[in-house]
Amino acid sequence: MDSIFTFANWVSKGHLVFDDFTYIFVLGACARSQSLSTLWLGRQVHVKASKSGFMSNLLVRTTLIHFYANNKDIFSARRVFDEMTERSSVTWNAMIKGYISQRERAKKCCKEALVLFREMLSDVSGQNPTDTTMVCVLSACSQLGELYSGACVHGFIEKTICRPENDVFIGTGLVDMYAKCGYIDAALCIFRLMRVKNVLTWTAMGTGLAVHGRGKEALELLDAMEASGIKPNPVTFTSLFSACCHAGLVEEGLHLFQNTSNRFGIEPQIQHYGCIVDLLGRAGYLNEAYDFIIEMPLKPDAILWRSLLSACNVHGDLAMAEKVGKILLRLEPPNNSLHVPVTSEDYIALSNVYASAGRWRQVEMVRKKMKSKRVETKPGGCFIQTISKSP
Structure with a gap:
């Protein structure tokens, strides 16, 4: 500035x-x-x-x-x-990268990035894509979950740019793309072929294993990562905790959390605490999750309480759900503060807890409170993805 x-x-x-x-x-x-x-x-x-x-x-x-x-x-x-x-290749890269960085309109902008990439290939000025271009295009495929387009881009890279195992950034982009598009075995194949791996490569592979429910392999990856001399970062631990959540590895997740600062020198962040709450909640350890939130050194946010409330609903613990629901409603800002918008999810969640127990008077009270605060429910929606047959 x-x-x-x-x-x-x-x-x-x-x-x-x-x-x-x-x-x-x-x-x-x-x-x-x-x-x-x-x-x-x-x-x-x-x-x-x-x-x-x-x-x-x-x-x-x-x-x-x-x-x-x-x-x-x-x-x-x-x-x-x-x-x-x-236009130079840097100009094309700036525009394509600009599209994939738009989180608020991610789907539409990523599609625009792929269209722009096709225009770049047919541009009469003959500006060839660079490794930066390909990393950006792979990111667009990852965010869209378009396996066919991603595989076509992979083939283009092999023919015109380089062998993915020789470029750490392109290799990492391919690992991330295949993992997010559901083809985890292809991600593992590229990962194993890569001659050089950085922390992003290891994290992408660990995240991919996590979301595919292969928690044991994701945890084994941490030991291999340490043996290779690469130090994990906070994002790495977020993916590993997520792996434990998906696989139900409670003891392993808690042990890893305890060693985050002792063994690796990384202080747990709010998202790490959130993963542990989710881990305990999914396994039915609701009291332990509640105590964990109360005792954590950071101020718990609404996301942590919502995670616990959801677990209470799944496991049918009405008493804990009511306690957590009331805490959530107290977190709502007064008078519809402009800084944190009031939403309907917490009210509806608490209302559903009472409804499942047949406590209709409390359901009515929650609904009246929503009306008095002018909290409107969000309409439902859906997203239909069409398969693109071009890179």
């Missing part, structure tokens, strides 16, 4: 002349500092660059795409991209 304000101060003086590098550096700073104020400032820099005649510079426009995409204004980024008469 200091560089942005320094630039703004220079502009206010009015007697300094800037070159294209100035705009590249300032827009890069705006891309790294993501906030509403930065988006506004970056737009002013865009206008200033246009008036000064620097928008013909390829790097200025490419950095502008990166800035808009990082600040979640993907429409402005695409407008800049479409207006360009000349």
